[in-house]
Structure formats: C-alpha cells, structure tokens
Amino acid sequence: MNFFITILEQGLIYGILALGVYITYKILDFPDLTVDGSFPLGAAVTAALITRGMDPYLTLPIAFLAGVLAGICTGLIHVKGKVRDLLSGIIMMTALWSINLYIAGTSNVPLFSQETIFKNDRIEGLIPKALSPYTTLILIFLLTIVCKVILDLYLKTKSGFLLRAVGDNAVLVTSLAKDQGNVKILGLAIANGLVSLAGCVFAQEERVFEISSGTGAIVIGLASVIIGTSLFRKVTLLKATSAVLIGSVIYKACVAIALRSFEPQAMKLITAVLFLIILLISMERKKKVKADA
C-alpha cells in the first residue's frame, strides 16, 4: 500500500512539473532545459525559508515567483539575446546550479525538524484522524488539481489564446500587432514557475533539499507529457493537462516497478531507457496514424 501511495505522491508532484513542461514543450514548442535548474531552485528557496522559520505555506507562492524569474531570464536570453532555445535553457540551467547553492547555503539541507506544509499543527487539526496517514497525498492531490484547473482556465483567456498561438504560428501573433517575444517570455515564466513550485513541494515531502534533485527533471517532465498526450490522444473528453498528470503518475509507477528488480544505481539508466522506449512507441504510433490517413 505504501508503495502505491509513494508512487501517487511523487507522480502528482512531478505532475506539477509536467504541467510546466507541457507549456514549453507542447504549447510553445520550446525545448526548455531550464527545468533542471528551476526544479531545485524551488527546493532551495523553500529550504532557505523554512530553516529561517518562515510559514511553510508562504514558500509555495515565493518558490513559484522564483521560478517565474528564472523563466524570464531564459526568455530574455532567447528573445533579446537571440540565443537558440536549447542553448538559452542550458545557460540558465548551469547558472542556476550555483545560484541554488548560494540560496540554500550547502548542497544538502535536511528539513526533518522543521514544519512543512504537510506537517504542522494547523493541518493536523484540519484533517480527521482516520485520514491522517494520507495527509501528504491529499494535500499534494489538492495542490496539483488547483494548478491544473488554474492552468486550464488561463489557457481559455485572451492571454492564454495568444500563448497557444505563438507556439502554433508565431507570424500570426505579429500580425495581431503583438510582440511574439514577450508572449514567449510569459510562457517560459509560467512554465518555470510551475516547475519551481513542484520543487518546493518535493523538498517538503522528502524533507530535504538536494542540489542534484534537478538532474534529469526535464526527462521526467518530457516523458510524462509524451506518455500522457500520446496515450490519451483519442480521448477527447480528457483535457491535455489531465492527461499529462496521469502520464506523470504512470511514468513514476514504471520507474518504481523497474527499480524493485534493480539496484538504486540503475535509476538514471532506467529513467533514460524508459524515456527512449516511450519516445519510440509514440513515434511508431504517429507513423501508423500517417499510414492510415
């Protein structure tokens, strides 16, 4: 039972990250590697604030804003500096490694004795005793759903329409007398805000900040997005954002199951191989769709 709860918890936390990657990869068509830096950025900010005694719930919006800033930097490098998308992300990802160390102080900050969003007096009073073992899962679930719903609502606004248009056909955005560069920066800001928020929740769930926690975060995000969107392509009633969340849980489950029969060292190898398999399967499906048409 614990095994499944952990999968769900981790899957949903990474689901928030996957929502961010969905914005850059699927909507903006921008391979954003900033994610590997903005995920631990959220965690670093959280660790720094919680150890200084800040209310853990306030770390959520602050971590989001920190991610927004990182996204804006990547956007500025790409749009104003005219640096290629992939390189802009790599530059920010590299810079963030040091920035995260500065923020957190060291490469590893334990949060065992501090209050977190999952463990404090207020939440214990709020959740009935019978459900208390599931407090973490319930909170993560609620938080993920809130993120998803807000993102869904945003994508239906005028600003959201423009964001979807810029990845689809940037020329049209210029035709609408809007600066496409600014729209891209906005998209990167929101995306990295979500990724950083995921990092914040992750640090509080694991009760530790680890500088290397972001390594491979983009792979997890991409895998979740690709699993979700290609698995539920035909299910029109399911929104892409929901599909991405389910994709994230499925991916975490796959990794967890694989890890049961391998040593922990194999984790990144399993991650990479699984991602490759998912890519190959989704490409195979695309080919089939084309052949059918």
Place this chain on the structure above:
Amino acid sequence: MLELKGISKYYNPGTINEMCLFKGFDLTIEKGEFLSVVGSNGSGKTSMLNIICGSIPAESGQILMGGRDITKEKEFKRNAKIGRVYQNPAMGTCPSMTILENMSLADNKGKLYGLGRGTNKARIDFYREQLSWLGLGLEDKLDVKVGALSGGQRQAMALLMSTMTPIEFLILDEHTAALDPKTADLIMELTDRIVREKKLTTIMVTHNLRYAVEYGDRLIMMHEGTVILDKKGEEKQAVSVEEVLTLFNEISIECGN
C-alpha cells in the same frame, strides 16, 4: 496614404555576393487605392511588402503611413494598422486552435490580451455571420480545429481574420498562388468584396496577370527593383492581359528566362 521615399535595399552587404535590389525606390499609394503588383521572380515585389511591413529593414529611405514616419517602427507595431495575407494559407491561422478560437483571437486585435475570457459568447453570432458570408459552410464547424481545413478554407479564414478589425492597409502577398484555380477565383472575389466594402488601401502582389488586370484600380509591373509600368484610372481599365503579357515576356527574355 502610403509613401516609400528613396528606399535602398542591399542583400548580403559588404560581401562578394552583395546585391542591390532597390536604389532610391519611390512609390506612393493613395488612400483607398487597390494596387496590383506584377513582376518576375527577384523583381523586388515581396521585398517591397516586407519593407513596408517591417519584416526586413531597408538600408536607407523613408516609409510614411498616412503622413507618419514609420521607418523605425517595429513590425508588430506597424501591424496594428496593417492586415496581411500570405501565400502560404498556414501563415494566417493557428492550426491547433478551433475556428471559433481563431476568430476570437483576430477579433481582439488592437485590444489588450488580458485575463478576460478568450471567446466572447456575445460575438459568436457575428462570427457565424462573417463565416457564412464566405459561403464555405465554415459557420457550422466552429469547434473544428483549423488544421483540419483545406488550404482554400484556411486562406478564406486568413483573409477574414486579417480584415476583421478596423485596419487601413491590406497587404496580399501572392495570396492565391497556392490554391487551385477555382478556389483562387473564389478567394479573389472575396478579396475584392472585402476591399470595396471596407474601403481598404490594398497592395496585391500576384503572378496571375488576369487578376492584376481585372481587379484593382492601379497596376504596376516591377523589374529589377524599379517600376517599369504604372497604369491607373482609365488607363488601367483599358489595359489588356495580352499587353501586360507582352511586356512581361520582353523583360523575361532580357533576363534570359
């Protein structure tokens, strides 16, 4: 009114491949004029449109729009008053968004793209009416993604979208070239109706000499960055396709085509 004054444009400046396209190019288009532009490949038609819209910079010269100097203005800012339809029907619409979403996007041009609802429900009937005016049955497909439409349908939508909000200039960049002859005729008729109805100052670049002769109230032919034929008013009405074709062949032979 749109004025190009002393425009110079070089490609690959400072290299061995330097090519001078325009040298002191002048052109004035009166308010409400419908100008057709013909010319061989490389004559500078599309470059002229790109310079007007700000997609490429000119090395020197001035662009005045309604008397206002817009030479230094960025492309997206100029587009507030300009609608442009491209040769490629994919350029004027968003394929992964629905017809309704595309119409809503275009309808909001010139206003703030904020956090208000993307589609204004009160406008849906208006969109339906506009789409039915195209006569392509699109009004019943509001929730269909534009990517699923044919090239002709997408181009018709692009035309509608680019002229939906109050603009002053319409730039048509070979907008019928990628369509089959029947669809091209339809798009051309729609274009003429929209231009007349909204009294838009229009520049249409086309390779179809018949369209250039039949439509519009002024015709120019360009060759190597200069205007070699300029007919307007009654003179334009009297021009025949054969006459334009003869001149066109002459300059083509000169180029060795």
